[in-house]
Every structure is written in C-alpha cells, then in structure tokens.
Amino acid sequence: MDFTEFLYGGDYNPEQWLGEPEILEKDIEMMKKAHVNTVTLGVFSWSFLEPEEGRYEFDWLEKIVNRLYENGISTILATPSGARPHWLADKYPEVLRVNEKREKMIFGGRHNHCFTSPVYREKTAAIDAALAGRFDANPAVRLWHVSNEYGGDCHCPRCQEAFRAFLKEKYGTIDALNKAWNSAFWSHIYDSFDQVESPSSLGEESIMGLVLDWKRFVTYETRDFMRNEIRALRDAGAVKPCTINMMQHFKDLDYRKFAADLDIISWDNYPSWLETTPADEGFRAGMQHDMMRSMKKAPFLMMESTPSMTNWQDVSRIMKPGMLFMQSFQAVAHGSESVFYFQWRASLGGDEKFHGAVVDHTGSDQTRVFREASEVGSGLEEIKELAGTQVVSRTAVIYDMENEWAIAASRGPRNQGMHYEETVLKSYKALRSMGLNVDVLDEDASLDGYKLVSAPMLYMLKEGFADKIRAFVQNGGIFISTYHTGLADENDKCFAGTVPNGLTDVFGIERTEIDALNDWEENKVSSLTSDLPGRYTCTELCELVRTCGAEVLAVYGSDFYKGMPVLTRNRFGKGWAYYLAANVDDEFYYDLFDKITRTVGGIRKIKLPAGLSVMTRTGADADYLIFQNFTGEETYLPVDYNKLDVVYGGASPLTPYGAMVLRVPFSRPKKGGFPNLS
Numbered sequence: 002m003d004f005t006e007f008l009y010g011g012d013y014n015p016e017q018w019l020g021e022p023e024i025l026e027k028d029i030e031m032m033k034k035a036h037v038n039t040v041t042l043g044v045f046s047w048s049f050l051e052p053e054e055g056r057y058e059f060d061w062l063e064k065i066v067n068r069l070y071e072n073g074i075s076t077i078l079a080t081p082s083g084a085r086p087h088w089l090a091d092k093y094p095e096v097l098r099v100n101e102k103r104e105k106m107i108f109g110g111r112h113n114h115c116f117t118s119p120v121y122r123e124k125t126a127a128i129d130a131a132l133a134g135r136f137d138a139n140p141a142v143r144l145w146h147v148s149n150e151y152g153g154d155c156h157c158p159r160c161q162e163a164f165r166a167f168l169k170e171k172y173g174t175i176d177a178l179n180k181a182w183n184s185a186f187w188s189h190i191y192d193s194f195d196q197v198e199s200p201s202s203l204g205e206e207s208i209m210g211l212v213l214d215w216k217r218f219v220t221y222e223t224r225d226f227m228r229n230e231i232r233a234l235r236d237a238g239a240v241k242p243c244t245i246n247m248m249q250h251f252k253d254l255d256y257r258k259f260a261a262d263l264d265i266i267s268w269d270n271y272p273s274w275l276e277t278t279p280a281d282e283g284f285r286a287g288m289q290h291d292m293m294r295s296m297k298k299a300p301f302l303m304m305e306s307t308p309s310m311t312n313w314q315d316v317s318r319i320m321k322p323g324m325l326f327m328q329s330f331q332a333v334a335h336g337s338e339s340v341f342y343f344q345w346r347a348s349l350g351g352d353e354k355f356h357g358a359v360v361d362h363t364g365s366d367q368t369r370v371f372r373e374a375s376e377v378g379s380g381l382e383e384i385k386e387l388a389g390t391q392v393v394s395r396t397a398v399i400y401d402m403e404n405e406w407a408i409a410a411s412r413g414p415r416n417q418g419m420h421y422e423e424t425v426l427k428s429y430k431a432l433r434s435m436g437l438n439v440d441v442l443d444e445d446a447s448l449d450g451y452k453l454v455s456a457p458m459l460y461m462l463k464e465g466f467a468d469k470i471r472a473f474v475q476n477g478g479i480f481i482s483t484y485h486t487g488l489a490d491e492n493d494k495c496f497a498g499t500v501p502n503g504l505t506d507v508f509g510i511e512r513t514e515i516d517a518l519n520d521w522e523e524n525k526v527s528s529l530t531s532d533l534p535g536r537y538t539c540t541e542l543c544e545l546v547r548t549c550g551a552e553v554l555a556v557y558g559s560d561f562y563k564g565m566p567v568l569t570r571n572r573f574g575k576g577w578a579y580y581l582a583a584n585v586d587d588e589f590y591y592d593l594f595d596k597i598t599r600t601v602g603g604i605r606k607i608k609l610p611a612g613l614s615v616m617t618r619t620g621a622d623a624d625y626l627i628f629q630n631f632t633g634e635e636t637y638l639p640v641d642y643n644k645l646d647v648v649y650g651g652a653s654p655l656t657p658y659g660a661m662v663l664r665v666p667f668s669r670p671k672k673g674g675f676p677n678l679s
C-alpha cells in the first residue's frame with residue numbers, strides 16, 4: 002500500500018444505532034472535528050448482513066459507507082467471521098468448537114468456531130464473496146480487514162482428522178513420527194496415525210513433539226481458514242489489499258507464518274501504561290511494534306488501541322493527559338501508517354460497554370478524551386510528510402515463537418518461569434536506549450545486512466539457523482547469545498553431544514550445567530574489564546560453561562561456581578561472538594551493549610536521558626528523528642535541534658509524554674552512514 006497521509010480513526014459499529022439515523026450524522030460531524038479519515042466497519046455485523054441464511058442485506062452498510070465517504074472518511078471493511086449469527090450455529094452445530102476437554106461448546110461469545118468445519122468455511126466464503134462483489138469497487142473502501150483476531154483451537158473429530166493428515170504429510174510413516182517425538186519414553190509409542198489425539202489435560206501432554214506439532218497445526222489450519230476467506234474475496238474480483246488484526250504478546254499462533262498471505266500487517270496495541278512505568282511499558286509496546294514491522298520489513302497499521310481504558314485488563318486505568326498522544330506517536334515512530342482506536346462510539350450494553358471510546362455514553366465531544374483524540378488527529382496531519390517512510394534497522398533481536406512454545410512446554414529447568422520474552426526484551430531495551438532502530442526476527446529470517454544480532458535463550462535451534470549464525474559472525478557480524486541456547490531440535494529432542502549444538506567453536510565455550518535459582522536468590526557478577534564498571538547481579542538462571550578458546554570478561558561472584566565465566570567473547574572469522582551465561586540485570590545489558598557498539602561501524606548511537614526515546618524513519622531524501630518523552634517530567638533533548646528542521650514540536654524540554662520530530666536531509670554530512678547530529 003502507498004501512503005501519502007496517516008490513516009486516523011477506528012472501529013465503528015453503527016449497526017447498533019440503525020434506528021437512530023441522527024447518531025450517524027452526529028458521528029460524522031464529530032469525526033471531522035477529530036480529523037478522522039478512516040473507520041473500520043462490519044467487524045461484528047453478520048446478523049445484520051445476512052439475517053437469514055442466503056438473504057443478504059447490504060443496503061444499510063452501503064449507505065453508511067457512502068455517507069462517510071461524502072464527508073471525506075474512507076472505510077476498512079471487515080469480513081464478519083469473528084462472530085456468527087444464531088441461525089448459523091443452530092442449523093449447523095458443527096461450526097462450534099470442542100475444547101481440549103472434549104466438551105462441545107454452545108452458541109455464545111465470539112471467535113468460538115471450528116476452523117476445519119466445511120460448513121463454516123463455505124458460509125464465510127459465501128458472505129465474503131458477496132461483500133467483495135458489492136463493495137470492493139467502491140472508492141470508499143481502502144482495505145479488507147479479514148475476520149477479527151484469529152485465535153484459539155478446536156478439538157472436534159474433524160480437527161483431529163485434519164491433524165492426523167497434517168502429521169502424515171509431515172512424517173510419512175508412524176516410525177518416523179515416533180523417532181522424532183522420542184515416544185519410546187514412558188512406552189508412549191504410536192502404532193498408527195489413528196491413535197494420535199490432540200494434546201489434552203485429560204490425556205497426553207508429555208510428548209513435546211505432539212505439543213509442538215499441535216501448535217504448528219493450529220497455526221497451519223487457522224492460516225488455511227484465513228486463506229479460504231482471502232480466496233473468496235479474490236475470486237469474487239476483489240483487488241483491494243487484505244490484512245488481519247493480530248494481537249499483542251499473543252503466543253497461540255506463529256503470526257509470522259501468516260505474513261506472506263497478507264498485503265499489509267496490522268495489529269491491536271493495548272499497553273498497560275501505568276502498571277509499571279510508561280517508559281518501561283514503552284519498551285514492551287515498542288518491541289511488539291517492531292516485531293510486526295519486521296514480519297514484512299514494511300510499514301504496518303496499528304489497527305486498534307484504546308483512547309482511554311480497556312475493560313479487560315485487571316485494573317482499568319485511564320490514561321493521564323498526554324498519554325494518548327504518546328501511545329499514538331509511538332506507533333508512527335515505529336513504522337505504523339495509522340492510528341486506529343477500538344472504538345469510535347461506546348456501545349450502551351453488552352460485554353464492552355465500559356471499554357473506552359472516543360465518544361463515550363454522553364455522546365458528546367466535550368470530553369477530555371475527545372479533545373485529546375482531536376489533538377492526535379491534528380498532530381498526524383502536521384507530520385504528514387513522514388507517511389510512507391521506512392524504518393531501517395542495522396541491529397536485531399531474535400524472538401522465535403516456536404522456541405517460545407518449546408521453552409514453555411518443557412518441564413525444567415525452572416518451572417516457576419523461564420521468562421523468554423522478558424529476556425529478549427533486555428537486549429531490546431539496551432539497544433533502544435541508545436536510540437538504535439531494532440528489528441525483531443525469528444529463526445527463519447535472514448541475518449544479512451545487520452551489524453549486530455542478539456538471540457537470547459535460543460533453546461530450540463532449528464535446522465539451518467546455526468549455519469546462519471556461523472556465516473554472520475564469520476563475515477564480521479557481532480552475535481550475542483545467552484544461557485539455554487542450542488539444546489534441542491525442532492521437535493524438542495535434545496541434541497546428543499556438546500552444546501550449543503554446532504556452535505561451540507563460534508562461541509569458544511561449552512555448556513556443562515545450568516543452575517536455577519529461587520526467586521529470592523541471586524549471584525553477583527565480577528567484571529574483569531573496565532568497560533563493565535558496575536556492580537551487577539544475576540538471578541533465576543546461572544549456566545556453568547567451560548571455555549574452549551573464548552576470552553572471559555566477567556565471572557560469578559559467589560557459590561561453588563565463583564570465578565567461572567558469566568560473559569565470554571570469541572573472535573570468529575571477522576566477527577565476534579559473545580556468550581552470556583546468566584540472567585544478568587538490565588544495567589549489565591546496558592553497559593555491555595554500550596561497550597560492544599562502540600566498535601561497530603555504520604550504526605549511530607545517541608546518549609539519551611532516561612525515558613526519552615528516538616526512532617528514525619527514512620524517506621526519499623531525509624531521515625526523520627522522532628523523539629518522545631515517556632515520562633511525566635519535562636525532558637531535554639540531547640541534540641541541538643536549532644540546526645535542524647523541526648517538523649513537529651519545537652521546544653526543549655519536551656512536555657510530559659510529548660514529542661519532537663526533526664528532519665535531517667541526506668545532504669547533511671554523515672558519520673558512519675548516518676547523519677552527524679553534533
């Protein structure tokens with residue numbers, strides 16, 4: 002998709018007010034006031050679109066789409082498969098799910114459909130095709146929003162059969178499956194594919210290969226369902242781009258497998274800004290944005306966010322003044338081409354009546370939320386020239402979903418919490434704190450073009466990834482690994498022999514044991530180099546390694562392994578491979594990455610005060626630096642912006658949660674490939 006302006010708006014469910022046409026008119030007036038240019042329609046409208054089997058009623062929707070467009074507001078049109086009408090479930094009970102306890106669900110809620118059911122596929126394809134025929138050519142429609150937040154699994158007999166077929170295709174023979182899954186343990190050998198059942202708390206959960214392959218199957222089947230929807234749209238002649246809205250920190254699907262079928266990635270962003278600190282949550286949300294962007298290495302859309310509060314977090318805190326702006330500009334800073342809300346107008350009843358909306362139950366524009374949302378809208382217009390620019394990263398972290406599944410499914414070494422995502426976040430935070438753009442990749446990604454890659458806890462080392470690491474370091478890359486790396490293959494079968502498997506010469510170390518600490522325990526880290534001057538601690542996991550070539554830069558300070566390596570560095574080819582044997586604190590990561598990046602050419606670092614962030618977006622003839630204050634205090638910019646073009650903002654210190662956007666033309670002198678700001 003080409004973007005010449007930022008898309009601004011959100012989910013709108015006007016079918017709830019069809020009997021009160023004045024509400025639509027009032028909404029349009031208010032949308033214009035808030036600078037809204039796009040809304041998402043039809044996400045949960047199936048009962049209105051097909052009130053009886055085969056009888057489509059699209060006139061009401063078309064009127065709304067056209068009326069909005071007459072007022073400068075485009076539509077993202079959803080397919081309605083996220084929630085189905087009563088008649089469909091009543092007539093075809095097979096569309097409803099069976100849960101992992103083999104209980105058949107009854108009608109209710111949303112998203113609880115069987116992805117394998119031929120009837121559900123047929124009915125969704127039929128309505129999708131009808132919608133495409135009627136709406137794709139309408140100039141008001143920008144994009145297809147396929148279904149809503151795909152997720153969950155179904156254990157019905159049809160899904161079991163489909164799972165068995167998936168396994169047959171993958172393994173060919175039952176012997177090959179038994180070998181891959183190591184099912185000889187506890188005598189769990191399968192005699193035939195017919196015996197395979199999806200994992201269940203009532204049955205088999207102890208075969209890791211089964212658990213992993215089930216998750217892979219759920220991803221495969223969900224994707225297949227999605228493809229069925231997209232195919233229906235395309236076969237009916239739709240040419241507009243397609244997306245699905247992905248979820249934050251969602252671990253049930255391997256989203257990256259969906260990317261190839263989508264024209265643009267989009268996702269729903271709901272940070273808990275006040276659970277810890279906005280600065281801290283900013284890193285968590287930032288990593289999600291970057292993961293979404295990295296899937297296609299292209300601009301994406303923030304499809305949902307709340308303008309004030311959710312109704313599903315444990316505690317529904319409203320955002321303090323300025324935070325909505327911060328949340329919205331953060332999305333754009335990381336590469337989003339949109340700021341969209343769930344939702345424009347709050348429903349008066351139902352599950353989400355207390356969820357935040359731009360227009361609350363008062364129906365008025367005289368609210369704090371409305372005012373702040375309007376400020377976001379005008380802010381996006383001010384930075385219009387950034388639309389369509391790219392985020393280019395020279396550094397990356399690896400966060401692999403199948404690895405996440407394998408770590409979570411294994412019993413030991415620390416059932417109280419291995420904290421894989423949090424561990425990746427430590428590297429991410431350290432890199433982002435130096436103002437670097439960071440891509441978030443998985444093991445399928447290419448490492449070409451990166452200067453530095455950090456891949457913590459790469460427990461499951463998939464076929465081919467060790468070779469990529471080897472080549473990357475050989476050719477001059479800097480690679481950082483940690484404890485719990487290179488232990489198991491794709492089926493969670495441990496490698497026989499020394500580990501990290503296939504990489505001991507790259508890192509110059511061999512792992513011998515791993516110690517798991519209780520929550521209240523810690524060890525100290527003694528640095529052997531002046532580059533790591535702090536007093537550091539490590540917690541949770543302490544691995545014991547012996548060196549076979551690497552230089553030791555830090556050691557444990559206590560326990561019987563006092564003096565054994567915590568940090569090593571190894572020269573391999575033209576690059577460096579670092580190995581971090583313990584779960585060290587944030588300070589250690591900051592100092593380590595600061596030290597490491599001093600020697601890396603072609604990346605620019607900035608010394609940023611705590612809570613200040615900068616992202617770089619690159620256009621045709623300039624870089625744009627988006628500085629953001631993630632604190633409630635005024636914060637000074639670390640660069641002399643008077644010499645640069647100011648696109649947005651214009652005063653340092655930045656106001657609480659405020660931003661400044663600077664334009665740095667390519668013509669400015671560069672240092673290491675990046676504009677020299679000093």
Ligand code: GLA
Nearest residue numbers: 149150269305311343353356
């Ligand atoms: C999700 C859904 C929306 C809505 C919001 C509430 O993102 O897609 O329909 O339920 O959550 O936060």
Ligand code: ZN
Nearest residue numbers: 115155157160
């Ligand atoms: Zn099913």
